Amino acid sequence: MKNMGFQLQNSDFNKILNELKKEYKIYAPKRFEKRGTFSDTDMIRYGEIDSVEEIVWKEKSEYSPKEIIFPITQTLFYFTEEEYKVPKVDDKKIIVFLRPCDINGVRRLDTIFLKNGEHEDFYYKRLREKVKFVMIECKESFENCFCVSMNGNYTDNYSIAVRFEDGQVTLDVKDEDFKGLFNKVGKEVDFTPEYVKENHVKVEVPEVDKMPLEIFNHEMWKEYSERCIACGRCNVSCITCSCFTTQDIPYEDNPKAGERRRVWAGCHIDGFTDMAGGHSFRKEYGSRMRFKTLHKIYDYKKRFEENMCVGCGRCDDRCPEYISFSTCINKLNKVLKEEEKDEE
């Protein structure tokens, strides 16, 4: 079956972007030169763009697009003396260029913020409702991607799908809001976005109804106590990690005013479980690895019927200690299979 698409020169596409910017804030992975962790390295992360040339599509972004709908620092309300006021959001809608894995990841964020418990997250929801996805076609795997194993490789949940090539873009426009923009300037072509079919990295996610208690104290985690440095890069780069902490602060310039805000938190980072009074849980870094791993590939699924992890592999990309999460999943699977055998 043929699927009608459009093909545009970058320059024409940029004109449409310009048009769209009147109504939308447009986010895509872009290059922040020499802003990488190491000197003379660049940072690829999401930012507002003005042209297609700014979009970095040949590399994987270091951070996911989650910060667009789940800002790193987000003011919940301003305090003036003892009153409070919830900040407004920008009137514009939002377009995000992102890959299938991240679109699938956003579904996990939706689940947590909108479907876990009786309350919807007010702040998440009001941003999320503005978002339309432009899916960046992702045919070939980057290093560390294991989306296929996690079913993160495919989605049809997009307004537009786009294939970037040097100098031109090819689009599949599903959203009626956008169709009118393209049929004037775009050449009509037959286009169905393709998807990654196989990654270099494959994981076998254990299929268990119940995680045996022995797994929690299994010595496989001890290794990570030695290796993990609790930096939290895996958490912050993950498209599905959604934890946060609230902070109340008085302004230095006028301590009578202040705000309550939330900032990202991460289960690997010290302080995540600290309670007033000093008690805390999972002091061993290995137990944090276990906590995260089981969350991503076991307990979230028990609750919501799909695994949390979408296999974007950013945790592996970013870990300064070369801890491979995909390897960890496979190790866990192997351990579980051996445990099973032992029981037989």
Add this chain to the structure above:
Amino acid sequence: MKNMGFQLQNSDFNKILNELKKEYKIYAPKRFEKRGTFSDTDMIRYGEIDSVEEIVWKEKSEYSPKEIIFPITQTLFYFTEEEYKVPKVDDKKIIVFLRPCDINGVRRLDTIFLKNGEHEDFYYKRLREKVKFVMIECKESFENCFCVSMNGNYTDNYSIAVRFEDGQVTLDVKDEDFKGLFNKVGKEVDFTPEYVKENHVKVEVPEVDKMPLEIFNHEMWKEYSERCIACGRCNVSCITCSCFTTQDIPYEDNPKAGERRRVWAGCHIDGFTDMAGGHSFRKEYGSRMRFKTLHKIYDYKKRFEENMCVGCGRCDDRCPEYISFSTCINKLNKVLKEEEKDEE
């Protein structure tokens, strides 16, 4: 013509040395381990020996044997309050193992100390009279030797000539005093000492009656002003350098007593021409090089009919700045020939 000699095993020769030591102090070039200028290098210089094995005959000594008859530091007389007393010398006679060049060198010392001016040098003479030469046969040139050019390679002025080989010695005994010692233990052999016939280094000594005044200020010496560091190693290692300085000192332990002594001096060394009052000559090091050079190969000869330099090459061996005296002689010769040409 056959020349009757003796051949002895080292052990037998040592017995004779032991016998001789009753009457003689026996000096030869010997090794002072790790006492060289640079760490972990040895020093080869003259010292009293007990056995033939101590004699270093495969290498050239760094210092000449002159210190045996012209000690580096020599007390002329002891003062007690305002009286003085000339020190005695050891009753023993002296045997020196040395090469032809050094024997020829000693003749130059004899000339200066005994024949220059109306006075004989008392202190030199009383040691010199005790000395008998054992000539170390020297068939092959060391680096820097240029004895053949200086006629320093040959002499028959010896009591004994000796050829060292590993384990045995072969001797030509001319001195009747010694003959009796050898004919009991030595095997009679035909032996005539050989001499170096050709050196790697050859010099052409300028043959001039009068050194042109231009030579004294010739720019060839300027180079040495840059290169020479006035350390005096050439002087002190030279077999023929005979200059000295007198020192009067009170003893630190009792300044009422003291001594007058002489110590070696060198025309390259600062202070050689310093007069009380501050005036001094030849401040430029190049002029010292000129002074020494002309003394060794020109003015001494004018006075005593043979060149002072015997071509032992120790000055070249020892110069830390790699100034080659033999090269200097050749340069001077070339300059003189060019000057001659210019005049034609």
Add this chain to the structure above:
Amino acid sequence: MKNNPYLPEKMKILDVIPQTDIDITYRVETDMKPKNGQFVQVSIPKIGEAPISVSDFGDGYIEMTIRKVGRLTNEVYTLKPGDSLFIRGPYGNGFPIEKYKGKHLIIAAGGTGLAPVKSIVNHFYRNLDELKKFDLLTGFKSPKDILFKDEIEKWSKRFNTILTVDKGTDDWNGNVGLITEYVPKVEIEDMDNVEVVIVGPPLMMKFTAQAFMQRGVPKEKIWVSFERKMSCAIGKCGHCKIDETYVCLEGPVFNYTKAENLID
């Protein structure tokens, strides 16, 4: 804004009742009708927000017993009647007290663990006939740490109340020793009709539950309440999650069959 669950309500402090050197009970004015064992998010603007158990409630008020352990609670300590606290909630499931009616209820509370169960104790104090039997074991580190002294005194007159301290003082004439040591002293006649509520620090809950199980109390009859870090209390922030369980949503009260498998 109605649908913004993060917005707290400003509530007036009606009463401030010191309990120990570091524990104070605040009574605030509210229409809130919490269940026993639920908690609220208490905050002071620009200082912070924290989950606090409702220690008691009644018409037009709730009470919270707050221990001075951090920046927020330090600040709370400066408040006087007439001042305000910002509160949202109640959150969590609370204890299934309907299930306890007609049974032999044993409550074991360690330290501040007494706060979340205080409303249950008071309920049954007032309605002692709803139970077959009622035993209260409560332990504190030392005599000066004892919470709700007057009420314990009051309670002990109506049902078996064992008060113990880990370490006595010269003028302490009461029980000394961990709660676990007093578990064997509770008389249990009908094992099938007993219900045990245990609240306190994690290790206290674990060992007390073991002590009751050793006596034959089945896991299903044991209930505990968990304390965890919480930022949202509504299942978003992730801090209180243990395995697939959100303490703020499915807790803080758990039957021990579930609780024993919740591994941090």
Add this chain to the structure above:
Amino acid sequence: MKNNPYLPEKMKILDVIPQTDIDITYRVETDMKPKNGQFVQVSIPKIGEAPISVSDFGDGYIEMTIRKVGRLTNEVYTLKPGDSLFIRGPYGNGFPIEKYKGKHLIIAAGGTGLAPVKSIVNHFYRNLDELKKFDLLTGFKSPKDILFKDEIEKWSKRFNTILTVDKGTDDWNGNVGLITEYVPKVEIEDMDNVEVVIVGPPLMMKFTAQAFMQRGVPKEKIWVSFERKMSCAIGKCGHCKIDETYVCLEGPVFNYTKAENLID
């Protein structure tokens, strides 16, 4: 020991005659009969030995005018009549004064250079008739450096004595200027019969000789005396050698034909 030329003779100091702040003339008792211009090796045990010109001599004594310039001469300065000096010599050739007889003798002496020629001056002062004419040019740095003041005064009465100082002082009424400036003022009548003796620092001798040669005095008529470092004074130590010439043996007095080719 008789043949040990290094042994000095202990000589008693007869007189100590201060000349300037730093020059003193010592008269010692000895039978030595030096020639004019010869020198002796003077020593103080444990202090040192140095060549000193004999500045005058007579029956049973010699005189040396010693400038305080070093360790030895500093020590000599402490000596008083009755003390001893250790002396060996005399050494060197001395001036050929027989040659000067019947000639017009001009002596040019700079500074301490007057000492080695003082005995010649005194000889001809006493025997002025041995000369056709006698001029003495003597120069010093400044008035306070003038040596043998009384004798110069005495000499100036018998023959032309030009005393000059390089730099005058307020109370100096005499000549000012280098000796070379006064060379033209000496009247030379018969160039063939003149003999010029020049003694002083090396540059003074060089320029004074040039000045006389410019006036037409042939080199052969000019005589100079060299001062050099010496340790032995007997041709062994090497310090005084210039080219093939040993100053201690063939000098210190040289005819200028030789002296001009002696290049240090």
Add this chain to the structure above:
Amino acid sequence: MGLDLNTKKVKKNAYRITKERGKTALRIRVPGGHLEAKYLPIIKEIAEEYGNGTIHITIRQGFEIPGIPFEKMEEINRKIRPIIEGLELDYGVKIDDPEGGYPAAGTRNVSACIGNKVCRYANYETTELARKIEKAIYPNHYHVKIALTGCPNDCIKAHMQDFGIVGMADTQYDSYRCIGCEACVKNCKKRATGALTFKNGKVKKDERRCIGCGECVLKCPTGAWTRNPKKFYKLLIMGRTGKKNPRLAKPFLEWVDEDTIIKVIKNTYEYIDKYIDRSLPKEHVGYIVDRTGFNVFKEYALKDVELGPKAKVAEYIDFRGYKYEKDAFMKEEE
């Protein structure tokens, strides 16, 4: 003819006067300490065919090939042409005769730590800047030691140089991206100077305490800390070992750019040329500064230098170090 060498010329040609008579050792410069492996066979060949088969790695990151007869110098100079071309000429260093060996040895090989080619801590490409400096100052007979280090860890020991160049990161903080994990704060306190403090959930930097190590950037999981892409350097001066007064180099300039560094070094050569004690042609620049005083040096060094707005300059320098005034604290064992 005897071996007659002008040792000064030999030394200027980067050959050493060694302990062993007649034998020399060639020193190969490797500006910035980095080279293509393709040059190794040349070094091996010289060592094995002319030397004693061994090489020494010099403390300034060159190669020293010992055991070479002096007679072979010219032949070897021709052999090292590719090295001189590849490591000097190609980077703009002016050497008239590339077959004549090294034209100077006074100014020592410009050393550099591995820099941000490899090292996570380095704030710049040390070898690249080393080569620019080499171009600016080589060949030169004055005895000057220059080394570059990527960060204040100072693995190169810039503190022992006449000029030590330390990379400084101008770290910039985006509080929006900060999640308050305090990784930067804790690390700064533990490993650096405690320039960072945590207040109101975010981080404050005390600019006067910050040494520009850039570790906050390294530790930051979210990219809240990044480096200003513009490069800054600290210039340490006049450190030394030696037999008189070993002492650390001290900061002369901070937060200056590459051009300033190069200009100041070039100016210093003019300063040396003016003030060196010519009786000591190898007088080290540090001793010259001791003689003239810091202010005379400073005036020369900053001639025609335009310092940027962030730049800081030392008002005076207390070098301290220690003098070999011996033994105040040493007792002999009994």
Add this chain to the structure above:
Amino acid sequence: MGLDLNTKKVKKNAYRITKERGKTALRIRVPGGHLEAKYLPIIKEIAEEYGNGTIHITIRQGFEIPGIPFEKMEEINRKIRPIIEGLELDYGVKIDDPEGGYPAAGTRNVSACIGNKVCRYANYETTELARKIEKAIYPNHYHVKIALTGCPNDCIKAHMQDFGIVGMADTQYDSYRCIGCEACVKNCKKRATGALTFKNGKVKKDERRCIGCGECVLKCPTGAWTRNPKKFYKLLIMGRTGKKNPRLAKPFLEWVDEDTIIKVIKNTYEYIDKYIDRSLPKEHVGYIVDRTGFNVFKEYALKDVELGPKAKVAEYIDFRGYKYEKDAFMKEEE
């Protein structure tokens, strides 16, 4: 499978975690800085076949080969077997698996100036002693830096090391051979400490001022000054750069022998093992000494050490150095 590495193990195997993801850099130890040229082709091959074709000469005189994929580590470890054999095993270093690469990287390459193999100033064969020390202390994970320098000129910058070993010449004077040229006296005053004075035509040495450089021997034309053939050393301790308190190493022992040096260093490893802050496995020994105080260190270091009659020991050490308490003397340019 994704790349899963135990970075601590990788680092202990002498491979670096570099800036570039997936790429490492191998560090080759060259104890004493000296090696046979025959090993260069191995280094070249690794650089060209596995790395990016370049090599860096480390400041501690090793080679660093960058751009190597982590996957190649085992393969490369097998390739460097000849180097590990030739430069480690052959000198008695115990390495269990010569095909497993380097077993530790904490204790850094023992560096050495070229020493008396070549240099006229050096008082001993630095590489030889470096290799003996290597044998005594390698492999070891504790972070210790050791360097050897032939003389107090300290070209190796021993003053920046945890242990700096300086060769000391016990110079001996034969007044008979002295001609009073004063070359030694003038040189000592000009270049060293003025330990020599001239009196009564001969030379006097102030033993307390003498730093054992041996220059008097070098300058003496007659061999009046010679070295005691017995070797002596000075041990400097706890110098460092770093981001907290750069400071010079200071003398701990003087006039001690080789055995003492080795024993003290070995003892120090035991000291580290006892006192290291185990939350900082790479805690530098200097900071440990800061914590425990000098006397605790001294007691450990000298355990079972027999000091010779000439030995001197520091009673206390004032390390000084400077702290990055910033800017008292720095003003911002306006």
